[in-house]
Amino acid sequence: xxxxxxxxxxxxxxxxPVFVLALGLCPTLAISTSIDNALGMSLAVxxxxxxxxxxxxxxxxxxxxxxxxxIFIVIIATLVTIVNLIFHAYLPATYESLGIFLPxxxxxxxxxxxxxxxxSKNPVSASIADALGITVGFMLALLLISFIRxxxxxxxxxxxxxxxxxLPGLGEHPIVGFILPYGAFLVIGVIMAIFRWKGxxxxx
Amino acid sequence: xxxxxxxxxASPIIVLxxxxxxxxxxxxxxxxxxxxxxxAQEDEKVLSMLSSMFPDxxxxxxxxxxxxxxxxxxxxxxxxxxxxxxxxxxxxxxxxLNMDTTIKExxxxxxxxxxGLGTRIADPAFTGMFTGLDxxxxxxxxxxxxxxxxxxxxxxxxxxxDAVRETALEKIKLLEAKE
Numbered sequence: 001x002x003x004x005x006x007x008x009x010x011x012x013x014x015x016x017p018v019f020v021l022a023l024g025l026c027p028t029l030a031i032s033t034s035i036d037n038a039l040g041m042s043l044a045v046x047x048x049x050x051x052x053x054x055x056x057x058x059x060x061x062x063x064x065x066x067x068x069x070x071i072f073i074v075i076i077a078t079l080v081t082i083v084n085l086i087f088h089a090y091l092p093a094t095y096e097s098l099g100i101f102l103p104x105x106x107x108x109x110x111x112x113x114x115x116x117x118x119x120s121k122n123p124v125s126a127s128i129a130d131a132l133g134i135t136v137g138f139m140l141a142l143l144l145i146s147f148i149r150x151x152x153x154x155x156x157x158x159x160x161x162x163x164x165x166x167l168p169g170l171g172e173h174p175i176v177g178f179i180l181p182y183g184a185f186l187v188i189g190v191i192m193a194i195f196r197w198k199g200x201x202x203x204x
Numbered sequence: 205x206x207x208x209x210x211x212x213x214a215s216p217i218i219v220l221x222x223x224x225x226x227x228x229x230x231x232x233x234x235x236x237x238x239x240x241x242x243x244a245q246e247d248e249k250v251l252s253m254l255s256s257m258f259p260d261x262x263x264x265x266x267x268x269x270x271x272x273x274x275x276x277x278x279x280x281x282x283x284x285x286x287x288x289x290x291x292x293x294x295x296x297x298x299x300x301l302n303m304d305t306t307i308k309e310x311x312x313x314x315x316x317x318x319x320g321l322g323t324r325i326a327d328p329a330f331t332g333m334f335t336g337l338d339x340x341x342x343x344x345x346x347x348x349x350x351x352x353x354x355x356x357x358x359x360x361x362x363x364x365x366d367a368v369r370e371t372a373l374e375k376i377k378l379l380e381a382k383e
Binding site for chain 1: 215216219220223224227230231234235238241242245249314318319320321
């Protein structure tokens with residue numbers, strides 16, 4: 001596996017941003033109520049993270065160490081504002097349902113974390129691989145959590161306006177708690193525990 | 205040596221200034237190309253909401269936070285936004301009034317109530333109770349009004365009811381003052 005592949009693959013499981021690094025938990029908990037939200041959020045993070053990593057890796061040799069954090073934040077905030085405007089103009093439904101969590105990507109520690117820990121020290125190509133890997137890892141985590149929450153919390157699965165199926169029994173009496181905030185903690189907690197358990201088994 | 209020292213001290217300011225300038229220009233550009241589209245998006249939302257409330261609407265005017273609805277250039281009703289503090293956050297309600305200031309219809313535009321409980325305020329079973337009511341009857345039944353609170357969602361129910369009544373009274377006063 002080349003460097004590109006290696007940097008990409010680490011984001012999926014080994015440094016999965018949500019389950020292993022435990023970064024960006026606030027938006028994850030808040031928007032993982034439906035698969036549509038998870039997809040919208042992943043798309044926004046994909047655009048911002050890839051663009052931020054490219055720009056920061058490209059200018060990394062010109063950035064004075066003392067002002068690097070303000071510079072990174074200005075770049076990230078600009079990208080998030082652009083995504084915010086574009087979503088508002090062209091994807092109004094996604095914009096509405098993500099609400100405040102779209103502009104809050106500015107302070108999402110996944111983005112600044114990757115800028116500081118990776119893009120500011122590595123060339124552009126590796127930074128793209130890193131951004132893609134982390135985003136796909138983030139997306140897989142969001143999809144897994146929102147799949148469980150939407151399925152149990154509403155009893156049926158609707159993706160992008162298409163009704164897939166309804167669970168018998170749960171359809172009439174969904175476990176509403178899974179849509180509520182505590183349902184998010186419950187689901188993430190259990191998945192994190194499984195990740196830890198598997199990790200411990202492997203290191204033995 | 206001197207030039208190097210100068211650069212070491214000045215570079216943070218210079219680089220940050222360049223980055224900020226580039227970012228601001230970029231944002232100004234993106235804003236200019238998305239602004240019309242966003243405005244159109246918002247207008248369309250209002251239009252579709254008003255025309256579902258007043259199917260005969262031919263045009264509308266917006267002044268003092270009140271939409272005046274016209275059917276063939278004759279005033280047909282009014283609509284306005286009522287904002288209420290619900291159980292989970294703000295509830296935005298579009299209220300339509302007939303010319304005789306009875307309620308034409310209400311519709312919940314956005315809300316953050318508890319799913320499955322408070323969110324039922326948006327169901328026609330709840331909003332339908334408002335249709336045709338005199339403003340003074342817009343109150344929960346235990347307070348002498350004609351709206352039944354939703355079971356186990358009293359806070360959400362009374363938030364909607366109170367916001368609709370208070371805002372409507374205020375707007376009616378405003379409309380009467382104008383005539």
